[in-house]
Amino acid sequence: MAPFxxxxxxxDRSADTTLPPGQYLTHDFPVLxxxxxxxxxxxxxxxxxxxxxxxxxxxxxxxxxALPSETPxxxxxxxxKWSKLSTDWEGVSLDTLLGDVDTAADYALVRSYGGYTTxxxxxxxxxxxxxxAYRYDGEELPSEHGGPARLLIPHLYLWKSxxxxxxxxxxxxxxxxxxxxxxxxxxxxxWREQRYQGD
Amino acid sequence: MTDxxxxxxxxxxxxxxFGVDLTTAGTRCxxxxxAAHVAELRVFTDAPGIVARCSGCDNVIMRLVRxxxxxxxxxxxxxxxxxxxx
Amino acid sequence: MDTRTETASARTLVLDVPGWPGHLAGQHVDVRLTAADxxxxxxxxxxxxxxxxxxxxLLVQLVPGGEVSPYLVEGFSIGDAVEIRGPIGGWFVWNxxxxxxxxxxxxxxxxxxxxxxxxxxxRAAASRTxxxxxxxxxxxxxxxxxxxLVRQSADGLDVTLVxxxxxxxGSTRPAGRIGVEDLGRPTGSAPDCxxxxxxxxxxxxxxxxxxxxxxxxxxxxxxxxPSGG
Numbered sequence: 001m002a003p004f005x006x007x008x009x010x011x012d013r014s015a016d017t018t019l020p021p022g023q024y025l026t027h028d029f030p031v032l033x034x035x036x037x038x039x040x041x042x043x044x045x046x047x048x049x050x051x052x053x054x055x056x057x058x059x060x061x062x063x064x065x066a067l068p069s070e071t072p073x074x075x076x077x078x079x080x081k082w083s084k085l086s087t088d089w090e091g092v093s094l095d096t097l098l099g100d101v102d103t104a105a106d107y108a109l110v111r112s113y114g115g116y117t118t119x120x121x122x123x124x125x126x127x128x129x130x131x132x133a134y135r136y137d138g139e140e141l142p143s144e145h146g147g148p149a150r151l152l153i154p155h156l157y158l159w160k161s162x163x164x165x166x167x168x169x170x171x172x173x174x175x176x177x178x179x180x181x182x183x184x185x186x187x188x189x190x191w192r193e194q195r196y197q198g199d
Numbered sequence: 200m201t202d203x204x205x206x207x208x209x210x211x212x213x214x215x216x217f218g219v220d221l222t223t224a225g226t227r228c229x230x231x232x233x234a235a236h237v238a239e240l241r242v243f244t245d246a247p248g249i250v251a252r253c254s255g256c257d258n259v260i261m262r263l264v265r266x267x268x269x270x271x272x273x274x275x276x277x278x279x280x281x282x283x284x285x
Numbered sequence: 286m287d288t289r290t291e292t293a294s295a296r297t298l299v300l301d302v303p304g305w306p307g308h309l310a311g312q313h314v315d316v317r318l319t320a321a322d323x324x325x326x327x328x329x330x331x332x333x334x335x336x337x338x339x340x341x342x343l344l345v346q347l348v349p350g351g352e353v354s355p356y357l358v359e360g361f362s363i364g365d366a367v368e369i370r371g372p373i374g375g376w377f378v379w380n381x382x383x384x385x386x387x388x389x390x391x392x393x394x395x396x397x398x399x400x401x402x403x404x405x406x407x408r409a410a411a412s413r414t415x416x417x418x419x420x421x422x423x424x425x426x427x428x429x430x431x432x433x434l435v436r437q438s439a440d441g442l443d444v445t446l447v448x449x450x451x452x453x454x455g456s457t458r459p460a461g462r463i464g465v466e467d468l469g470r471p472t473g474s475a476p477d478c479x480x481x482x483x484x485x486x487x488x489x490x491x492x493x494x495x496x497x498x499x500x501x502x503x504x505x506x507x508x509x510x511p512s513g514g
Contacts, residue, residue: 005318005367007360010326011352034243034250036203036257079247115259159247179247183264183271196266202484204508210374211315211329220375238376238505 020190023083030082031144034178038113038143038164045148047132048167051103059097061148064132067092072131074154076161077190089152091133094125098168105170109177110151113164118177119186120153120160122170129155132165157188157195206240206251212263213237216270225281230258237261237280252276286365288358291344291429295395296358297333300341302369307336310406311378311399311479311507314343314371318353328353331398331481332372335406341369344398344429377479377507379403381410386477389499390418391468391490393482397429399507400481404434404442417443417476421463421486424451463490470497481507 011024019025042061049057059067069090076084108122124130133152134141141147146163153161159179180186185194193199206222213221222238233255240251240260248264253276260276274280289297310332317327334342348354361367377399379388388407390400397420407416422428428446438444447467452460458467468490478499480490487508495501 004321004323005356006362006365008318008320008326008356010318010320010324030245032246034246034248035252035259179264182248182262182273183266183269184247202508204484205487205506207313207374207377207507208329210313210376211370214373220373222374222376236376238374 018085019083020077021193022195023077023081023190026082026084029084029087029145030078030080032078032080032158033144033163034116035114040113040148040164042148046167047097047149047165049097049101049170050167051101051170052105052172053103055102057097057101064092064134064149067096070131072152072154074152076154076158079157079159079184079188079190079195083190088137089131089133090135091131091149091152093128094130094132095128097132098122098125101170103170105172107171107174109169109171109175110160110162110165111167111169112162113166116162116164116178118151118160118162119175119180120156121174121187124153124156125168129153155189157185157190159184160188202245203241203243203252206236206238206242208242208244209237209240209249209251209261209263212249212265212270215265216272219282221280221282223283225279226260226277227279228253228256228258228260229276229278231256235260286361286367288361292427294347295429296345296347298330298343298345298357298361300343300367300369302339302341305339305341306372308332308372309375309378309380310335310402312372312374312402313399314341314369315373316343316353316357317368317370318356319368326353329373331402333398333401333405335402335409337409344395344401346395377481377505379406379477379479381406381412381414384477385414386503387415387474388417389468389476389478389494390416391421391463391478391480391482391494392418393421393463393486393490394423394427395429396480396482396486396507396509398481400479401430401433403479404437407442408437408440413441415443415476416441417445417469419445419447419463419467421447421449421482423449425453463493465493465497468493468497471499475500475503478504479507480504482509484508 045061047059071090109119130153134149150163151165210222224237227234243250251261262273264271287299313329313331319325330343333344345357347358392400447463448460487506
């Protein structure tokens with residue numbers, strides 16, 4: 001390790017047991033992005049679910065909004081170490097979207113407009129743990145935070161909550177996504193500090 | 200705002216891996232064929248890793264993640280990397 | 286280790302780096318700070334000085350609420366050690382030994398730093414290469430290296446100041462964003478262009494230069510972003 005720099009403290013890392021290990025609290029909402037912000041006209045937007053058999057279900061923007069919505073208040077934990085608590089969202093539960101989909105898949109690969117992907121076990125999308133969110137803090141979801149709609153899966157690091165979500169592929173075999181294929185942990189549980197492969 | 204930088208910011212991270220400056224190296228986008236030096240790529244750094252994209256078609260040319268004990272580098276977006284020598 | 290105040294928010298860090306291998310004008314260094322518990326933060330800073338033995342000058346723009354720049358500007362004491370990696374970058378550089386073409390430098394805000402290294406390297410090499418600097422600042426009190434630029438303009442350096450928000454009294458150019466009339470068409474021997482500043486500034490200047498007929502292959506850019514300071 002390098003010799004330490006006299007007097008340098010860095011940002012506040014006070015041990016706060018309400019946060020996962022290694023996280024610090026922030027009150028703003030940092031914008032992370034691996035590419036340009038996609039602009040998707042709502043009349044062309046669609047969300048799809050494709051099963052391992054190739055069967056595709058589609059929802060237009062109007063169809064998504066017509067589904068019953070929920071208003072979860074959740075904590076966000078980004079792998080870049082900031083956490084933001086008690087954020088208010090509105091969206092459609094994945095239980096609603098996946099409820100009558102016929103599948104034997106164990107895994108899901110989430111795809112976004114702009115090409116981003118992330119993977120997770122299918123069971124993590126179910127039982128009230130994940131939403132397709134389209135409103136944040138009482139407003140339409142801004143594009144820099146993933147609007148028109150993003151996946152919201154707060155029990156995993158935020159890179160799993162794919163912005164600009166476009167669809168979900170249900171897979172028999174797991175397929176690593178954008179960051180999972182480049183050193184980041186395949187599952188990403190913030191409470192077990194699963195940041196990188198091998199954590 | 201999702202500002203991007205240019206490939207000059209890759210100089211330090213790539214030098215840490217290869218020990219030489221690679222920002223003058225040439226790339227060619229597998230998406231659209233555009234040639235560019237590493238320094239000319241559009242680089243997004245406000246992310247879990249560094250993502251360098253083609254300025255012509257936004258295709259990902261190069262990705263770099265620095266974990267505590269390794270550097271992960273994905274170069275599949277360029278058909279080749281031409282490194283000037285001597 | 287010493288500091289010099291340039292403007293209300295910009296400081297020059299003067300460093301003595303034993304064994305410094307030398308550098309080219311335009312290169313940067315990575316500065317790494319390590320807290321007592323092992324926490325580290327790293328930022329890149331442009332070298333503003335020409336190669337001169339172990340002597341190194343970095344320009345640090347204070348980012349209020351930032352993690353590194355307030356420490357470097359205010360928390361650092363003369364004589365403290367800091368971890369430096371570099372020199373870094375081989376693209377956005379000007380080398381008086383190998384380049385004889387005229388040079389057009391366009392800087393926005395603290396993007397002046399690597400361009401200043403080129404201006405100073407030109408003088409240090411007693412080069413007669415024609416240099417033109419177009420330097421965009423918000424207001425007169427934001428001009429970094431103001432006195433030195435005035436002195437150098439007597440030395441064959443053509444300096445154009447562009448004020449975007451507040452022009453000095455008596456200025457013939459009203460305050461406003463940099464435009465094609467500030468940059469000028471390439472005449473005679475076309476220059477190598479170096480553009481440094483925030484992303485939006487670099488984007489619009491590079492587009493204007495291409496529109497004015499400059500060869501895109503001779504426009505080199507360095508964008509810097511609102512990193513965590």
